[in-house]
Amino acid sequence: MSSTALFRTEAEIARRLIESNGPIAVTTSLGRVSLRITGDLASVEEDWKRLQAIAPCTGPQTFDWASAWARHCLEPQGREPVIAVGHAADGALLFLWPFETANVGSLPVIKWLGVEHANYNMGLFAPGAASKFTAGDLSALLAEVGRKTGAVAAILTAQPFEWDGVRNPFAKLPHQAAPSSGYAVRLGDFAKLYATRFSKRSRGTLERKARKLAESGAIVYGWAEGDEEALALLELFFAQKSRQLAAMGVKDIFDAHARAFYREIARLKGDNPSRLRIGYLRIGDKVLATFSGTLCHNRLGVALSSLAEDERQRQSPGALLLKHQIEEASAKGIAFYDIGVGAARHKDEWCDVVQPLFDSFLALGPQGYLVTLPLAAAARLKRRIKSSRTVWPLAAQLRRRLFGRE
Template identity: 30%
Template sequence: MNAHISAFSIDTPLAGLRSEANNNVSTGMPSDLTVSVHVLMSALEADWRALEASNTVSLHQSFDWCASWVATHVDRPLLLRGRLGDRTIFILPLELVRNGLFRTARFIGAPHSNINTGIFAEDLGGLSRETLAECILQELVNKLAHVADIVTLEKIPLEWRGQPHTLASLPSIRNQNASYQLPLLPDFAATLAQLNAKRRRKKFRVSERRMETYGGYDYIIAESLDERRAILDVFLAQKAARFEALELPNVFRDAPTQAFLRAAIAHDGTSESRPLALHALRLRSEADSRIVAIAGVSRKGDHMICQFGSIDETLAADASPGELLFHRIIERACGEGVSLFDFGIGDQPYKRSWCTVETMQYDIVLPLTLRGRVAAGVHRLIVRTKRAIKANRQIYCAVQRFRQRQQGKTAPVSADTDGD
């Protein structure tokens, strides 16, 4: 029996993509599982939006987030869709990049994602996760080996929202970073009780009193597109100053990344689904109404992710405006149906001070060619080396200073967030 492959009647195929039928007897695929590759997001939009509603799907694989990245970074994505009968049960949204000698298929927007899951139906139609994972592995080789050497599915939690990941049975290596979350309860006091509530309230009161010495403040969420753009410009300036002061590489420096952020904030979304909202603290004084703290926050269902943050270190820094802003955001989120506040990937003291959950993330590395086997070995070596470097603070700081010097000598390139 045949495993059907889309003839790309709704897409323009990439040169080299296989489109011939494969025999199910040789691949071991279920007879009614159809896997196809697409290069137009619009071809999958309806199924994509239906599947992404699941709590187990990361915001970073949502249609609007990926569309913003594709519009600013990707000439043509590689979208792997699996259908069981006439029902789509998974989509792997990938992009093709060249890293030196290797052609890599990776999650769309991987450099700036905090947690990746792919897009899988909650009901797999009787297929076990292990069977589907093996089918996906085979089909990645069958479909992409002519255009890619390796597939890297990075930053995947093997268990997420109480469910094992569909691909958890595939070979993986622990990522050099974890992500950090705080479960939210409807009552803010009960949420704080998970932490050192007394210390949290004291820090909040101290920050409030110090902010009063500057004329008070307003907690705002940018509503109009013009206001979002203005606050994003302030964030980029604040972050650039911070990275320069610390002699660290500015991961928001390159033009495509800034264009991606502008595309993401342009989506209005809804109260329960918004790719990127900008929260800020603004001084209330008539003499000075500058913004002293900013956080870029995404929401998908009951999951809220802080994507980035910044403060104006020349003004009101003694009031800890960043901490005060997080307090306000989390307090508001508790009353709006959010059950998980996510500080994202990368170990930072402020994250540990807020979070009770540490989520380990893993990279699934799948070589497609002989060259890909070399790339897989390189990837694993890099991850292990980064883990070792991060475990030694002195070495880590020296590496960051070196990266900053190199960045000044070369053209800007897309880089990871502080979780690199």
């Protein structure tokens, strides 16, 4: 055995196993589909970028986002991306599904790539192809992914029923309502939108807060320009968010690997749909609020937000920044400002689009039910708690008391 083989990582060994034997022929209602399953993202870059430009998707389904996630968050844990690519008999590209491997207990599963840091999860389908897939087609293709990777279940959460007017084929598979929905603002005439969503009294209150805040210095709204500013603002976000999550008693998901991932996508250039655009409200040298996200298919999707610890939070700098960004996006002709998943007061105030989501817990073999049944039950319980106007506030309060810390 060579010295190189001795030092292969588990991820490299898994990639070789996934790639072995080449494409798989799967009979579907669309005819014979050539299914390729790979952990080598570079080998599917051309297909991926071609499809992301024409298929309904968000930033987390784009190539550069996924590539950065795989390097920084999967490889250090010895886990693999699992990309399923389907071509028709004539060679036409039909779909690309971005998955990753994970373990639930000791059992291997697949889930959407980067699901912990994505608001919405979905596969990419070529225009016109999505509606043609049946539940049986999808089940047969997923079964091959499970067989090839050894996964006993597919845990596919936070999926929209439709996106950009296209129905999601995965909704044809067994599913249940997700614990939370997504919230977005349909943009256009900002003055009309603002007057419709906010009463005269509410608008006056926000204007008074802006004047009061400006007494401490000129309010500057902006977006990070250049790597140095982007990285500096990102470090501020990490610090602010860490304090917020600690006070709430919520686990900080921005570990060293996730931070490295965000640093990479924040340094992407131009109109790349994977690029993290970092927005802020600043007075002097103090950044009081941030809202950051990706711009993909004319939708600005918020991925990160934070508030500084400062007595001026009484003047609602976060609300002022949100208003400014929505007004700016409207002026630029952007179609949607998406504030993401999970109910919140500022979303109720602004959002006229509520995006129902669904979860699928699919056993790919007998052992898979040991994973899917308890996870599905836990998700249903979580939804009931979050949907309750009395239980959810009490649960959040109890969490803060038990686990919150300064």
